[in-house]
Amino acid sequence: MRLSRSAKVILGVVTALVFLFIYLPLLLVVVNSFNADRTFGWPPRGFTLEWWGRAFDSPGVREAVVSSLWVAAVSTLISLVLGTLLALALLRYQFFGRDVISLLVILPIALPGIVTGIALNNMFTTILGVSLSMWTVVIAHATFCMVTVFNNVIARLRRMSGGLEEASADLGAGVFTTFRLVTFPQLRSALLAGGLLAFALSFDEIIVTTFTIGAGDTTLPIWILQNLFRPNQAPVVNVVAVVLIVVSIVPIWLAQRLSQDSVGIGATRVKVTEG
Amino acid sequence: MTLKTQHPVPGAPPAAAAVPRPKAHRFSALLHRSPNLRLAGLVTAPAGWLVLVYIAALAALLITAFWTVDTFTGKVSTEWTTENVVTVLTDPVYQRITLRTLWIAIAVTLIDLVLALPMAFFIAKVASPRWQKLLVVAVLMPLWASYLVKAYAWRNVLADGGLLEWLGAPIGLESPGYSETAVILTLAYIWLPFMILPIYAGFDRVPDSLLEASGDLGAKPLTTMRLVMFPLLVPSIIAGTIFTFSLSLGDYITAQIVGGTTQMLGTVVYANVGAANNLPFAAAVSLVPIAIITLYLFIVRRSGALNSL
Numbered sequence: 001m002r003l004s005r006s007a008k009v010i011l012g013v014v015t016a017l018v019f020l021f022i023y024l025p026l027l028l029v030v031v032n033s034f035n036a037d038r039t040f041g042w043p044p045r046g047f048t049l050e051w052w053g054r055a056f057d058s059p060g061v062r063e064a065v066v067s068s069l070w071v072a073a074v075s076t077l078i079s080l081v082l083g084t085l086l087a088l089a090l091l092r093y094q095f096f097g098r099d100v101i102s103l104l105v106i107l108p109i110a111l112p113g114i115v116t117g118i119a120l121n122n123m124f125t126t127i128l129g130v131s132l133s134m135w136t137v138v139i140a141h142a143t144f145c146m147v148t149v150f151n152n153v154i155a156r157l158r159r160m161s162g163g164l165e166e167a168s169a170d171l172g173a174g175v176f177t178t179f180r181l182v183t184f185p186q187l188r189s190a191l192l193a194g195g196l197l198a199f200a201l202s203f204d205e206i207i208v209t210t211f212t213i214g215a216g217d218t219t220l221p222i223w224i225l226q227n228l229f230r231p232n233q234a235p236v237v238n239v240v241a242v243v244l245i246v247v248s249i250v251p252i253w254l255a256q257r258l259s260q261d262s263v264g265i266g267a268t269r270v271k272v273t274e275g
Numbered sequence: 276m277t278l279k280t281q282h283p284v285p286g287a288p289p290a291a292a293a294v295p296r297p298k299a300h301r302f303s304a305l306l307h308r309s310p311n312l313r314l315a316g317l318v319t320a321p322a323g324w325l326v327l328v329y330i331a332a333l334a335a336l337l338i339t340a341f342w343t344v345d346t347f348t349g350k351v352s353t354e355w356t357t358e359n360v361v362t363v364l365t366d367p368v369y370q371r372i373t374l375r376t377l378w379i380a381i382a383v384t385l386i387d388l389v390l391a392l393p394m395a396f397f398i399a400k401v402a403s404p405r406w407q408k409l410l411v412v413a414v415l416m417p418l419w420a421s422y423l424v425k426a427y428a429w430r431n432v433l434a435d436g437g438l439l440e441w442l443g444a445p446i447g448l449e450s451p452g453y454s455e456t457a458v459i460l461t462l463a464y465i466w467l468p469f470m471i472l473p474i475y476a477g478f479d480r481v482p483d484s485l486l487e488a489s490g491d492l493g494a495k496p497l498t499t500m501r502l503v504m505f506p507l508l509v510p511s512i513i514a515g516t517i518f519t520f521s522l523s524l525g526d527y528i529t530a531q532i533v534g535g536t537t538q539m540l541g542t543v544v545y546a547n548v549g550a551a552n553n554l555p556f557a558a559a560v561s562l563v564p565i566a567i568i569t570l571y572l573f574i575v576r577r578s579g580a581l582n583s584l
Binding site for chain 1: 307321322429554
């Protein structure tokens with residue numbers, strides 16, 4: 001198939017337009033965080049740093065950042081352990097129920113957030129009678145963050161040969177020593193990539209969070225949602241949104257560079273469909 | 276349970292086994308001898324977590340939908356009733372909301388398909404390898420930017436006197452304001468990368484030689500696309516639609532942020548968990564998107580899109 005020059009140009013223009021469509025709204029948020037007009041009128045009427053200053057001085061924002069960081073850190077830690085164990089089990093062993101489990105691990109992210117959210121909310125409040133808190137958020141987040149670690153680790157394991165581990169065992173190293181000295185060093189960058197993605201995913205998750213968070217607690221996305229409709233706070237929300245964009249994109253960019261297992265799709269949710 | 280390791284460890288345990296060893300070593304040796312035990316050690320925690328936390332929660336959700344709320348205490352009472360489910364299915368209000376949600380999900384999926392196809396084709400088959408890598412990363416980055424921020428960005432775009440109004444004014448287009456159309460636009464925006472990536476991967480897997488062969492045999496580009504490329508691409512397209520469709524179906528935050536008064540199934544679920552405090556009814560409503568998605572997965576199961584899921 002040979003495409004004519006004009007067909008290629010048209011395709012290129014369409015692609016450029018779609019990219020414009022993807023990036024323009026995000027850029028607008030960045031611009032509006034400096035926009036003196038508090039109703040987001042376009043074109044901007046003037047440049048101001050006032051909103052940035054107010055965001056940094058706001059105790060509500062600071063508190064929300066701290067709890068978001070805490071939730072993301074703890075859920076990342078849990079999903080690192082669980083995701084790695086699961087990847088090792090699924091790739092190294094054949095057993096009954098293996099396919100079911102590999103489907104199970106992607107389910108929390110393939111089903112709409114609201115289903116995961118209400119299911120967990122219902123289980124915590126109605127069935128178990130646990131009151132919602134930051135810990136219930138962590139449990140929920142760890143459940144859907146596990147898949148990013150799992151995907152990264154399993155992609156790495158596929159490329160690793162078991163030979164080194166066998167050699168290590170033959171030389172007398174125990175199971176744990178082999179993991180510590182042979183397997184883990186090879187997994188390190190995959191773990192870092194998966195962990196960063198899990199962190200980013202947890203840091204800005206909103207739907208499941210609204211259903212599992214305690215009444216008095218706020219994470220950063222919850223703070224945004226609460227202040228979104230207050231005209232007085234809207235410009236500060238822009239600033240927080242910019243911070244969220246940066247905080248979620250930087251780890252992803254890093255993770256991209258760390259995981260060379262594929263073009264990076266291996267590190268994302270979409271990889272889910274590609275196996 | 277039958278079990279075999281993929282990398283069988285040959286040979287007996289190391290000769291040093293005769294020397295008395297500390298407990299940790301004995302445990303390690305035990306694990307070394309027994310692959311069953313190793314597997315159990317690996318799989319118990321994560322599988323247990325998924326089953327106890329997630330599957331149990333989904334099962335409980337299904338059961339709760341058939342319970343009711345005590346009108347006096349406001350607590351969930353475990354009396355069995357099909358009332359919630361019947362109301363959701365027969366009340367015209369909820370039927371309308373279901374249809375609207377379905378329409379929004381379908382419209383979002385179609386828009387994303389139209390935008391993603393030419394773009395994915397360009398990235399996979401026209402762009403140079405260097406550009407290809409760059410463009411894929413450029414699609415991936417916004418995928419991970421916060422969902423909330425993206426919905427919020429559109430609140431900025433659609434605002435009164437905002438960017439869209441300003442852009443549309445010279446060509447006589449009006450901004451839809453905060454409305455159902457805004458919800459469709461915003462959701463299409465948010466889920467677009469989920470459509471582009473699988474379709475891109477699909478295009479990428481079609482060997483160039485196949486396309487050249489088709490061209491050499493006299494097929495025009497459009498014919499090649501229709502007869503060679505499209506059939507190979509169907510599973511990828513379906514994989515993309517599963518995401519855009521299923522994720523739109525469960526949405527309520529976007530509706531809340533840019534939808535004005537637009538109500539979706541998610542809105543009803545959220546209202547009943549929070550303000551109305553009727554978890555059984557919320558559970559019953561949430562069964563609707565679950566049922567629709569299951570039905571959709573069932574229909575597309577034969578396409579092969581699920582084999583790789």
